[in-house]
Amino acid sequence: MTNRWPDRLPLPTIDGYGIRPGEAVLRTEMEAGPARQRRRYTQVPSRITVRWVLRREQFALFEAWYRWTAKEGGEWFEIDLKGGLGLLPQEARFTRQFEARIVAGILWEVRSELEIRERPTLSEGAMAILLEEDMQGLIGSIDALHTLIHTTLPGPHAW
Structure with a gap:
């Protein structure tokens, strides 16, 4: 992997951060008795909700990096993300367009969702x-x- 989250940009904030594992189990309801379940996949992508607070020049860099390096969010890149094992590098890509708004008059709040290939456990x-x-x-x-x-x-x- 050649793309990396820029060192000049901060990592996502804790506020708004969340992990949502993908569905790995297929459940089938039965006419009678308990439902049956089976594992469908061994590697399941997870979704991470992220939020950044950026200064004006950081937001300008983020927009350019998102457009040119992340290819409007479609390319995989490496970024350090928190999980149960701490802050570790993970392969991620955007699952939806980011949303940005001005907060406190001088800062930009950027929110989006990342998909990671496999959560480190x-x-x-x-x-x-x-x-x-x-x-x-x-x-x-x-x-x-x-x-x-x-x-x-x-x-x-x-x-």
């Missing part, structure tokens, strides 16, 4: 570990290991 193995182990203790151990390696131990040149 824990692996099945990582999920199993977190379900079995004390999560806070595990996180504390990881933080302690990080501190040991990056702060306490001497660098490789010291050996």
Whole structure:
């Protein structure tokens, strides 16, 4: 992927941010008894509602990037988006035209919706570990290991 969200533009704000996973399950109502359900897809795109607050010059850059690089929103691009695993790069494209309005007289509020190919989630193995182990203790151990390696131990040149 060659297109990337411009570093000169801010990431979406938390206000108005939302994730809506696509439907992966097909449900069939039965004449009698419980409905049947089956998984239709293993990779399901999700929709992300986004909002940016941009200064005038940022909005000008956004409009040009949207038109020329994102091809009016139809091209995939990489952008850092929040999810359960934190802020991670994801492949996205616009699903509808953005809406923009002036707020506070000097700022532009831009709203739209992005489609991401696949939401980053824990692996099945990582999920199993977190379900079995004390999560806070595990996180504390990881933080302690990080501190040991990056702060306490001497660098490789010291050996």
